[in-house]
Amino acid sequence: MDFAFDARTEELRARLLAFMDEHVYPAERVVDEQRERLSSPWENPPVVEELKVEARRQGLWNLFLPDAEYGAGLTNLQYAPLAEITGRSPQLAPTATNCAAPDTGNMEVLAQFGDERQKKQWLEPLLAGEIRSAFAMTEPDVASSDATNITTRIRREGDEYVITGRKWYISGAMHPDCRIFIVMGKTDPDGPDIRRQQSMVLVPRDTPGVTVKRAMRVFGYEDHYHGGHAEVVFDEARVPVSNLIGEEGGGFAIAQARLGPGRIHHCMRLIGMAERAIELMCRRAVSRDAFGKALAQQGVVQNWIADARVAVEQLRLLVLKTAWMMDTVGNRGAHTEIQAIKIATPRTVVGILDRAIQLYGAGGVSQDFPLAELYAGARTLMIADGPDEVHQRSLARREIKKYL
Known part of the structure; x- marks a missing residue:
């Protein structure tokens, strides 16, 4: 088994990591200040529009869309590590690269099921980030x-x-x-x-x-x-x-086609959120003392960090396997794996974020650090795109059917 990323993925990862360091993380510090001066809280702060221009200039645009006519033409396996990187700043990076839900799923629907007029009127301006x-x-x-x-x-x-x-x-x-x-x-x-x-x-x-x-x-x-x-x-x-x-009566099938990629995209970004949480935990642990020694020397903190690392490595392998299966046998053939990651990833990342919040104390639930907002987003994904229990029910039925 070859776990290495291909050359194109590595090249895009390097560019995207640099974009995050040079543009996205610094923007996190100014976006809230700019928002306070907007006439509507729903407008994009100027720094977000600047990020979009820069991402497009660097070719970091529409990375999610496998259709080379409209997007980057990446496979799910190629896109997975890129989505993980943007997940480290889920409030800014997906929007900056035009890879944010719900637009991603809507563009996929229009690209796959829309007619030429619909694509011209709605898909093209969405791809351009104009609407x-x-x-x-x-x-x-x-x-x-x-x-x-x-x-x-x-x-x-x-x-x-x-x-x-x-x-x-x-x-x-x-x-x-x-x-x-x-x-x-x-x-x-x-x-x-x-x-x-x-x-x-x-x-x-x-x-x-x-x-x-x-x-x-x-x-x-x-x-x-x-x-x-x-x-x-x-x-x-x-x-x-x-x-x-599409056709009358085709809405349910279109919804399922839309939700499959959406579910794995969420899981890819969740891994990035978990990585950000681990980084924040480690930085906090080495910078704070309690009861006469650094938090990093406290056994319970060491356990939290070790368990988080193990969990993230497990999740990443499962998500990459699912992406590979979607590319090779299609969404239907990867149905079990898609449901498995949709159950496991939000649940596990919520646990990691919960420990990170605990480590930060009052700061963890404040607006001064990203953890509380990351937690809210991760916890929501235990409901969005189908609650855990629906996926568990379907997955269990498929397993039991093998023995009937």
Whole structure:
């Protein structure tokens, strides 16, 4: 088995690591100061726009998209170590390189399922970083862990679709540059196949009947960097039938195609978050004394750091194996591995961040260090893209089926 990265990956890693050191980490210290002077908390601070220009100049742009026509043309295995690096600063680096959710998943959907008009109108400006987007699937009034539960109605009237429903935690919707929603709803709510009732349509944000009602917080954070999360109401919003993505009844399949890469991208970045936590733990441990000796000499602290290193090395191998399988046998063939990393990675990284917070004491829960915000993001990923229990249920069924 060869664990070395190929030449292109190594070259991009070197450039991306330098970009992080020279531009991203220094920007972390100024972004909050700049945000306080903005007219809207959802606008990008000037330093973020500067990072985007520099990343694009250096060719560190759209690294996530395997389609060489639109993106960098990297495989999942090549992209994994790059996403890990950006995960060390998840608030800035993914946005700076145009590799931030939900835009990444939406671009993948448009690249794979959109027609030429849809690609021209929406995919191209997203690829250029000129606009942002949102993916409207989760609803507050049903258990959205089961996507067949969604109640948003997409009914056809002549040459138009009429959308009515209520969504929440719609990532990116608060950003002023958000121009387009990909909305999942039911075009055939009484159809015999519950996985063929749903469809996806493109709904411009300025469509009459679309109301972004409020920002939703995550553990008190508004997640400005990714355009926030919003409650959105669709009240008889009308769009042309040509705004349908793919075919009627294809929404569930498109959602699964979208979520597979999204899940592994999250796990890749989570490993970077864990690495940042370990670095912060070590720096704290060698710089603070308690009870007559350095924290680094305390046995419990040594155990936390050692356990974190072991866990991260295990997770990285599993994520890289999953990426390799997605490249070689496809997302369906790697279904078990995708679910395994989605269960294991957020859970483990939350534990590492929890120990890092404990080591920092009051500073760990403050805004002066990134740990609390990293924890909020990692903990959310035990719910987002399918809660752990859904993946455990599916994975267990697949294992048990071998013995029936």
